[in-house]
Amino acid sequence: MTEPAQIKNDTSADLAVCMTGVTFAYDKSALPVIDIESWELPKGRHIFISGASGSGKSTLLNLLTGTLQASSGNIELLGKPFSKLSARRKDAFRAQNIGVVFQQFNLIGYLTVYQNLAVAAYFAKNQTVDVAARATTLLNKLQLPTDVLHKRADLLSVGQQQRVAIARALINEPSLVIVDEPTSALDADARDKFMQLLLEATAHSAVIFVSHDKSLAQYFDEQTDMSCLNRPSGSPV
Amino acid sequence: MIGKIALASLKHRRTSVLLTLISIVISVSLLLGVEFIRGQVKQSFTRTVSGVDLIVGAPTGNLNLLLYSVFHMGNATNGISWEQVDKLKQNKLVDWVIPVSLGDSHQGYRVVGTDNRYFSHYQYGDKQSIQFAKGGPFTTKRSAVVGSQVAEALDYQVGDEIVIAHGLGNVSFKQHDDHPFRVSGILSPTGTPIDKAVHVTLQGVEMMHENARRGTSRSMRIQKPEPEAALSAEEPEHAHHEDKHEAAQLTQVTAIFVGLTSRAAALQLQYQLNQNNEEPVLAILPGMALSQLWQLMGGIEKLLLGISVLILVASLIGLITMLLASMRERRHEIAVLRAMGAGPVAILWLVQTEALLLALGACLIALGLDSLLFVGLKDFLSTKFGLFITGNLLTVNSGVIIICVLAATWLCSFVPALAAYRQALHAGLSQR
Numbered sequence: 076m077t078e079p080a081q082i083k084n085d086t087s088a089d090l091a092v093c094m095t096g097v098t099f100a101y102d103k104s105a106l107p108v109i110d111i112e113s114w115e116l117p118k119g120r121h122i123f124i125s126g127a128s129g130s131g132k133s134t135l136l137n138l139l140t141g142t143l144q145a146s147s148g149n150i151e152l153l154g155k156p157f158s159k160l161s162a163r164r165k166d167a168f169r170a171q172n173i174g175v176v177f178q179q180f181n182l183i184g185y186l187t188v189y190q191n192l193a194v195a196a197y198f199a200k201n202q203t204v205d206v207a208a209r210a211t212t213l214l215n216k217l218q219l220p221t222d223v224l225h226k227r228a229d230l231l232s233v234g235q236q237q238r239v240a241i242a243r244a245l246i247n248e249p250s251l252v253i254v255d256e257p258t259s260a261l262d263a264d265a266r267d268k269f270m271q272l273l274l275e276a277t278a279h280s281a282v283i284f285v286s287h288d289k290s291l292a293q294y295f296d297e298q299t300d301m302s303c304l305n306r307p308s309g310s311p312v
Numbered sequence: 313m314i315g316k317i318a319l320a321s322l323k324h325r326r327t328s329v330l331l332t333l334i335s336i337v338i339s340v341s342l343l344l345g346v347e348f349i350r351g352q353v354k355q356s357f358t359r360t361v362s363g364v365d366l367i368v369g370a371p372t373g374n375l376n377l378l379l380y381s382v383f384h385m386g387n388a389t390n391g392i393s394w395e396q397v398d399k400l401k402q403n404k405l406v407d408w409v410i411p412v413s414l415g416d417s418h419q420g421y422r423v424v425g426t427d428n429r430y431f432s433h434y435q436y437g438d439k440q441s442i443q444f445a446k447g448g449p450f451t452t453k454r455s456a457v458v459g460s461q462v463a464e465a466l467d468y469q470v471g472d473e474i475v476i477a478h479g480l481g482n483v484s485f486k487q488h489d490d491h492p493f494r495v496s497g498i499l500s501p502t503g504t505p506i507d508k509a510v511h512v513t514l515q516g517v518e519m520m521h522e523n524a525r526r527g528t529s530r531s532m533r534i535q536k537p538e539p540e541a542a543l544s545a546e547e548p549e550h551a552h553h554e555d556k557h558e559a560a561q562l563t564q565v566t567a568i569f570v571g572l573t574s575r576a577a578a579l580q581l582q583y584q585l586n587q588n589n590e591e592p593v594l595a596i597l598p599g600m601a602l603s604q605l606w607q608l609m610g611g612i613e614k615l616l617l618g619i620s621v622l623i624l625v626a627s628l629i630g631l632i633t634m635l636l637a638s639m640r641e642r643r644h645e646i647a648v649l650r651a652m653g654a655g656p657v658a659i660l661w662l663v664q665t666e667a668l669l670l671a672l673g674a675c676l677i678a679l680g681l682d683s684l685l686f687v688g689l690k691d692f693l694s695t696k697f698g699l700f701i702t703g704n705l706l707t708v709n710s711g712v713i714i715i716c717v718l719a720a721t722w723l724c725s726f727v728p729a730l731a732a733y734r735q736a737l738h739a740g741l742s743q744r
Contacts, residue, residue, distance in 0.1 A: 142650055163655055170653020181648045183317075185324035190316065197313040198653035243652075 091251050091281030092116040092150065097148035097158075099138055107146060109134050111307050118153070119251065121274065121282040123292045126301030132285045135305065136253050139283065140173055141165035155248050170199040170292070174244030174280070176273070178256040184229030186215075188239050189227055192246045199247040206246065213242040217272050237269050241276055252277050254284045258291065272293050293300065313660065316666040321645075325638060329670065332627075336674035336682065338617040339624040339719055340703030346616045347709050352701055357606060358733035360600050361506045363435030364410075365578045366570040368396065368585060371594045375608070377523050378601040380414060381567035384422040384505045388414060392593055400570060405577040408433050409571040411562075413517050416476045421462045422474050425517035427566075431457070433571055434669045436504045444472050447497030450699060453515040456493035459507040466586045476512065476520060491520040502590045518562055570595075624717065635728035646732060658727040667725030668718060675714045679705055687697050 092115065099109040100280040116122055126132045137143040138150060142158060145164050151160040151171055160168060182191050189210060196206045217238040221301050223231060228239060237257065244252055254273065272280070275295055285294060292298040322329050361382045369377040370390035379385040397411045410433055413425030428449040431442050447459060447470035458468050468474070473492040481482055493512050501507055518680075578597055585595035644661055654662075683705050686693075690701045 079411070140651060163657075166650075166655040166658075175651040177648070177651070179644075181644060181651075183645055183648060186317065190320065194313060194317060194649070195652045197657070198649075206381050290612050 082100060089118055089154075090115050091118045091120065091153055092283070093149075093151040095149050097138065097150060098146045099134060099143060100146050103146075109138065109145075111135075111148070111304055112306070114304055116281055116283065118281050120282045120297065121277070121295045122284065123295035123298040124283065124285045124304065125287060125289045125292065125298065126285070126305075127287060129204060130301035131305050132301055133255065135301070136255055136283070136285060139251075140169050157239075158268055166198075167200070170195070171247060172249050172251060174247065174249035174252040174277075176240050176244045176252070176254040176257050182228035182236055182243070185227065187225050188231070188242075189224040191239065191241050195243050209246060209248075210242065211215075213245055213276070216276055217242055220285075232293060234265060234268075237265075237293060238272060241273055243277055245280075250280055251283045252280045254282060256286045256288075258286065258288065266291075314662050314665050316563065316670070317515045318669055319661075321435060321642075321717065322666055322669060328634050328638070332631050333670060333674050333677075335627040335630050335675045336503075336624075336671060339620070339627040340448070340678035340713075341525050341685075342444050342623055343617075343620040343717070344678055344710055344711055345685070346620045348682065348686065348705055349615050350616070350705075351707065351709060354606060355442055355702065356503055356700060358602055359437035360602070361434075361436060362439050363571065364569045365572040365575055366398070366582055366585070366595050367567055367598055368392065368570060368593050368595045371592045374594070374596045374601045377567065377594055377596055378598065378605060381412065381569075382598065384414070384424070384448075384509060385688040387527065391418040391566050392568070393564060393591055395570055396593060397565060400568060403581070405572050405574070405581050406570055407573045408571040410571075411514060411565040412435060412567050412569065413564070414566040416517065416520075418462075418474055418476050419466060421508055421510050422424050423447055423510045423512055423517075424506075424511055425514045426468065430569075434506075434569060436502050436506065440502070443500040444497045444502040447495070447681055449497060450511075450513050451496050452494075452727065453513045453519065454491070454493050455496035455513060457499060457511040457517070458495055459499050459509045460501040461507040462510055463495075468498065470498060474554075474579055476510070476517075478521075491516070513564070514562055525667045525742060531707065532602055561613075624720070627642050628720060631670065631721065632724050632727050635663060635667060635725065636731060639728060639731050642732070657731045660733040663729040663732045664722060664725045667721050667728070671713055671718055671721035675717055679714070 081094075082146070094111050094114045096113075097111045097121060098107040100296070101106040101224070124132060124135070133142065138145055139152070141160070141162075145158050148158070149156065155168065156216060157165065186194065186311075189207070190212075192210045193206050196209075210224060214221055214224065219235060219238050219242075228236065230240065240257070244254075252279060257273075258269055270291060284291070367377060367381050369381060370388060370392050371699075372389045376386060376389070380388050391413075394411075397409055400406050408429055410426060410430045412430070414422065416423040416425075431444075431449045435441055444457075445460060445463075447457075449455075456474055462468065472495045474495060475492050493516060497735045499506060532710055570581075572581065582595040582597060628654075649659060650656075650661075686701050686705070693701060
């Protein structure tokens, strides 16, 4: 029997994301909060998705990372039928191919910067990556002194934490990076600096950036609004 | 990596972890301590007598005979005639006999009337013979040999005079002070009731009681040796003829320790003696009686063990509570780990590793603490309770206890681990 994850589709091979007929409802009896008829994102493209609170941005990201299971439809990521994978394979796929940057950066405070990066490499079971060397390269790229590697994450400044969060998302050289409102707590200068560093570091990856701040759209190849992407039942077309 | 995260996580929550650790350390220390003491008591118990094939006494219960003759506990219901000693001596199956006469005391310590064969044939532990720390066996019929604890507690030296009291209380109104004994030897510690006994000659006991019957009595005294009271040269010589002279005077003994030419004959002789119709006696096999006695004490042992296990259960519940309470504050950490690719099983394993690390640390600390405690209390336990600590805590039983504690911890940790697992299943990327 062929493993679904190994099926290759020529048309989807160049796509980072391909969603068709995807719906999701938190409660089976309730109306779906996500209803995406069709959406594609080519590899290496950076997309900005804006939307008001409650528009389903976070739910969409959870579907894309496999922490939520779609009620119906197909999600293909990097040419793999992601929505059809078992939970275990989804976890492995996520660890190896998807980098996530959170709103609050969400570093594990009691671990050192190096350990935060090493944990991400560990779950990706990435034997080929020299974590220390890759971490140093990333920190240099993100303009962080390498001595922060052995500092506890919760002792870093907010600016340093942002950059470490990017480094952690990129430690496994993912093809898809998901960024969930990381600038919401930053002032304009810090926000611009963060965006610049993020986009430089993710130049070769597809990036899905979600925020309600539409002024950030200028940094991306394309932009869309959740209201265009997601048409849950009962919403105006 | 999971181990490193677990260790760092425990360090991060050090206050609650420390309290839980202390609680587990206390319970595991108790469990290990009770088990160790139990083993030592059992060892001490079974080492009390060895090399004696039969104990013969007046008809009573097996345990009663064992208790009063070997452990010097309780009283003999009756005595047996000296003829039984003579008969046993003549039996071809018998190698040696040690008659003992009990019923008197000295300042709360039991007095054992016996002869010099006691010091050469009676064995304890792993067939260890009784050794003299100072002096030697009886040299006259008024000689006394004191156990190590008696000598230490009452500060006796060879040559001191001691007075025996009639009966077994700490305070007796009837002192045989007209018939003092002189200490001829002090025994080395044995870890058995011998250490707490005063041994005198059977003839001495008989004479003492004879005098008492004549109604002579003086006030109780313990005398330090006076220069003129030193043993005369004739006394040892006199002692050589004691058997012939005094045996005729002896009428009764309390028990007889018997050594056989072949241990295989023990059951045969026991049967013969117990069927004796002329003068009913009871013959017991010390090994069997000791096991019977230990089984009787098993209830207390199990009760202690049960209490320790309950304390451990309480500690493990504390551990579960601590881990469950931490789950709420760790929701975000679990979400982060999930986003990095950690599966629910990895999250479950992380929580279990934390619990196991905590329990393992507690077990090692408890092992160290108990070892220190028993080394520190070694002398106290031997002096006050006659419990001789031998060996160390690193026994198979301790290993089994530690493995059981870890297994119980692992099982208990499923409660918070499954909570974490469920949390991980439903954890989205961002926990706000």
